[in-house]
Amino acid sequence: MAELAIDRGFLPAYARLQRPVQRAVDAAIGKFAEHTHAGLHLEKLASARDPHIRTIRIDQFHRGVVLALGEQRYALLNVLPHDDAIAFAVSRRFTVNQALGVLEVRDQVGIEEFARVTQAAPATTGLFDKSSTADLVRLGVDRDLVPLLRLISTDEQLESLGGRLPEVQLDVLRGLASGLTVEEVWQELAERIVSGVDTDDLLAAARRTPERIAFVSGPVELAAILAHPFDLWRTFLHPTQRDVAYRAVYNGPALVTGSAGTGKTVTGLHRAVFLAGRLPDDGSKVLLTTYTRALADALSKQLYRLTGDPKVRSRIDVISVDKLAYEIVTRGGRKVTIADDDIMDRLWEAAAKTGPTYLNRAGQVTTLSGAFLQREWEQVVLAQQLTSVEAYRDAPRKGRGEGLRGAQREQVWVAIEGVVNQLAKQRRRTHTQLADEAAEIARRSPAPYQHVIVDEGQDLHPAQWRLLRALVAPGPNDMFLLADPYQRIYDSHVSLAQLGIHVRGRTRRLTVNYRTTHEILDLSVKVLAGDAAVGLDDEADTLRGYRSVTRGGAPVVAAHTSRDNEFEALIERVGTWLEQGVEPHAIGVAARTGQLVMAVTAALTDAYIPVADDRRGIDGVRVATMHRMKGLEFQCLAVVGLDAGVLPAPNAVTSAAEDPHAHRQDLQRERCLLFVALTRARDVLYLSHSGTPSTLLPASP
Numbered sequence: 001m002a003e004l005a006i007d008r009g010f011l012p013a014y015a016r017l018q019r020p021v022q023r024a025v026d027a028a029i030g031k032f033a034e035h036t037h038a039g040l041h042l043e044k045l046a047s048a049r050d051p052h053i054r055t056i057r058i059d060q061f062h063r064g065v066v067l068a069l070g071e072q073r074y075a076l077l078n079v080l081p082h083d084d085a086i087a088f089a090v091s092r093r094f095t096v097n098q099a100l101g102v103l104e105v106r107d108q109v110g111i112e113e114f115a116r117v118t119q120a121a122p123a124t125t126g127l128f129d130k131s132s133t134a135d136l137v138r139l140g141v142d143r144d145l146v147p148l149l150r151l152i153s154t155d156e157q158l159e160s161l162g163g164r165l166p167e168v169q170l171d172v173l174r175g176l177a178s179g180l181t182v183e184e185v186w187q188e189l190a191e192r193i194v195s196g197v198d199t200d201d202l203l204a205a206a207r208r209t210p211e212r213i214a215f216v217s218g219p220v221e222l223a224a225i226l227a228h229p230f231d232l233w234r235t236f237l238h239p240t241q242r243d244v245a246y247r248a249v250y251n252g253p254a255l256v257t258g259s260a261g262t263g264k265t266v267t268g269l270h271r272a273v274f275l276a277g278r279l280p281d282d283g284s285k286v287l288l289t290t291y292t293r294a295l296a297d298a299l300s301k302q303l304y305r306l307t308g309d310p311k312v313r314s315r316i317d318v319i320s321v322d323k324l325a326y327e328i329v330t331r332g333g334r335k336v337t338i339a340d341d342d343i344m345d346r347l348w349e350a351a352a353k354t355g356p357t358y359l360n361r362a363g364q365v366t367t368l369s370g371a372f373l374q375r376e377w378e379q380v381v382l383a384q385q386l387t388s389v390e391a392y393r394d395a396p397r398k399g400r401g402e403g404l405r406g407a408q409r410e411q412v413w414v415a416i417e418g419v420v421n422q423l424a425k426q427r428r429r430t431h432t433q434l435a436d437e438a439a440e441i442a443r444r445s446p447a448p449y450q451h452v453i454v455d456e457g458q459d460l461h462p463a464q465w466r467l468l469r470a471l472v473a474p475g476p477n478d479m480f481l482l483a484d485p486y487q488r489i490y491d492s493h494v495s496l497a498q499l500g501i502h503v504r505g506r507t508r509r510l511t512v513n514y515r516t517t518h519e520i521l522d523l524s525v526k527v528l529a530g531d532a533a534v535g536l537d538d539e540a541d542t543l544r545g546y547r548s549v550t551r552g553g554a555p556v557v558a559a560h561t562s563r564d565n566e567f568e569a570l571i572e573r574v575g576t577w578l579e580q581g582v583e584p585h586a587i588g589v590a591a592r593t594g595q596l597v598m599a600v601t602a603a604l605t606d607a608y609i610p611v612a613d614d615r616r617g618i619d620g621v622r623v624a625t626m627h628r629m630k631g632l633e634f635q636c637l638a639v640v641g642l643d644a645g646v647l648p649a650p651n652a653v654t655s656a657a658e659d660p661h662a663h664r665q666d667l668q669r670e671r672c673l674l675f676v677a678l679t680r681a682r683d684v685l686y687l688s689h690s691g692t693p694s695t696l697l698p699a700s701p
């Protein structure tokens with residue numbers, strides 16, 4: 001089969017066609033492949049804005065639109081009913097970006113229309129006043145567009161013009177509009193700048209544009225692409241994603257950051273397949289790991305969609321860090337019983353009752369809470385592997401708030417030791433303890449993996465990092481880490497460098513959100529209240545340039561006077577989504593507490609709405625705590641119970657009297673949690689509360 005190119009925009013169009021039309025499309029594609037396209041009636045249109053555009057006959061009612069790239073190569077752009085196909089073909093114009101050399105498409109007729117309407121109302125302050133024409137052109141913006149861009153003064157205008165502009169240029173303009181300087185946008189593009197671009201060579205440009213044009217080399221590859229027409233991420237990566245995922249060599253651990261929905265997981269999956277594909281057939285393996293079992297399952301499913309090659313697939317182990325630690329420790333038949341959260345909570349509460357006291361700011365003697373002791377154990381003692389009171393007395397308490405005086409530390413140590421001893425007596429371990437044991441075992445054996453890829457890295461504990469470090473020998477391409485410090489919802493404040501994982505000079509940031517609409521993202525970012533998060537590389541992270549590629553409706557915030565009313569409204573809302581044809585599993589309902597989750601589940605079930613139950617294998621609407629929503633996504637999402645007394649969760653926030661620093665940190669963690677929840681929504685977000693709204697909700701979304 002000869003080379004045939006497919007445009008990214010064609011796949012969703014293909015998915016919407018009736019099966020017989022799809023078959024006619026397949027036949028037409030086949031003719032192209034056999035170079036018998038003469039029979040397809042390639043037609044040039046007199047009124048077309050682009051002389052390279054042709055249409056072809058698909059069936060009696062449908063026409064395909066193709067682009068002649070030169071050298072007898074064609075790219076299939078779209079298949080539409082006859083009149084729509086003609087309108088599409090007439091309006092599109094393909095050009096070559098003068099800075100990047102990539103193939104671009106614009107809706108020329110749409111741009112002309114926009115210019116007609118906009119000229120009547122010239123702007124006073126333009127959105128791009130800070131960028132000179134030379135700057136814009138240097139960033140690849142077409143010179144003929146600049147006068148029109150000068151008339152634009154609002155984000156709304158840019159978005160209304162946006163759909164008609166070449167995508168790369170829109171991305172540049174969105175970056176500038178979101179506050180990036182010309183230099184920062186240039187930096188984002190820098191590695192893709194091409195010198196000596198021939199703006200007449202469409203074929204060369206198409207080959208430089210894998211994010212838009214896929215050259216298909218055989219029927220198997222074509223079938224694989226057409227089989228999942230909505231999974232654009234499988235074929236068309238953003239250039240930054242592609243560059244990050246397919247770089248031949250990182251000379252050591254690499255860290256990819258990017259906030260919610262920027263395709264970190266997608267990038268990690270591509271990297272896993274890329275690295276696995278290069279491994280020799282001698283049992284060498286890639287580890288793809290993440291925080292929870294549910295996330296590992298999701299990764300596994302996506303991996304199957306990305307590669308059908310059983311050989312490659314068999315070289316990638318997908319497993320959560322906890323399960324991996326468990327497997328390593330129990331490998332020789334050793335029995336281990338895990339202490340679950342309930343057991344641990346009870347032990348810590350008991351320890352707190354009889355445990356250390358402190359003088360609070362009002363001068364009263366108060367006991368430290370069980371939650372405080374537990375965090376002290378996990379974040380200081382286990383994090384630094386402290387084994388004696390002497391070591392603990394002098395240990396730094398990074399991220400743990402106010403100092404504990406020497407005598408207090410001794411009391412805290414006694415309380416912690418008491419809990420640890422009881423655990424040992426019960427022959428139980430926590431997952432964190434297990435991770436260190438597993439790391440110890442791993443250090444004594446040859447490293448079992450050639451490459452380790454970690455998703456959701458922001459929440460891993462130092463013990464888990466120690467384990468991962470021990471599973472792969474230091475060297476090129478050893479570790480590929482994906483993390484977003486704004487989605488840190490547990491307490492780990494990790495410095496990778498201190499754990500012997502040095503990423504300096506190998507960090508990359510993704511900024512384009514592919515999941516969430518502009519409107520939902522806008523609200524979600526407000527929840528973070530402008531606080532900068534510190535990344536795994538010890539650098540302050542930034543959300544500058546973080547932007548979405550889609551637009552939609554504004555999120556709704558519904559205020560209710562009682563929980564009953566709130567749930568009634570939720571049932572109605574979910575019912576409407578289902579009536580509109582949204583699949584139950586594409587709907588999510590998130591709440592802060594397990595109790596609320598149970599109440600929502602009961603309310604929906606009583607209303608005959610199916611609720612997903614993994615243990616019983618039941619498909620349905622996913623109702624879960626905000627913590628469990630991490631890493632997932634939903635077409636329609638409701639986040640409920642956003643009341644003042646529920647979020648921030650009182651028991652998760654240290655009182656300001658106990659420790660003002662910890663108080664601030666806990667509040668920020670609750671904000672991140674809400675951010676994680678809200679950014680799970682793809683198209684529609686609905687929020688509700690009963691009584692006084694949570695202080696974490698922005699005033700007027």
Ligand SMILES: Nc1ncnc2c1ncn2[C@@H]1O[C@H](COP(=O)(O)OP(=O)(O)OP(=O)(O)O)[C@@H](O)[C@H]1O
Pocket residue numbers: 232233236237238241258259260261262263264265266267484487513514515630631632633679
């Ligand atoms: N290049 C792309 N083209 C189309 N869709 C994409 C692309 N990259 C990512 N997506 C889609 O965007 C969504 C978010 O991607 P992904 O889950 O990889 O992001 P993430 O950064 O890991 O998100 P989070 O941190 O919020 O879990 C997914 O639906 C994914 O399929």
